[in-house]
Amino acid sequence: RTSGAGVLSYLLFEASYCSELIELGRKDALAKKRELCQFLGI
Secondary structure, eight states: OOOHHHHHHHHHHOHHHHHHHHHHHHHHHHHTHHHHHHHHTO
């Protein structure tokens, strides 16, 4: 039986899962670029 922590650890470090999360974050950041720049003062 696999523990919840073991499954979570696998998902967090599995390459394609991480790549998908990074791509989603990139798309979100680009969609909110103006607001992010304003928030960061750049």
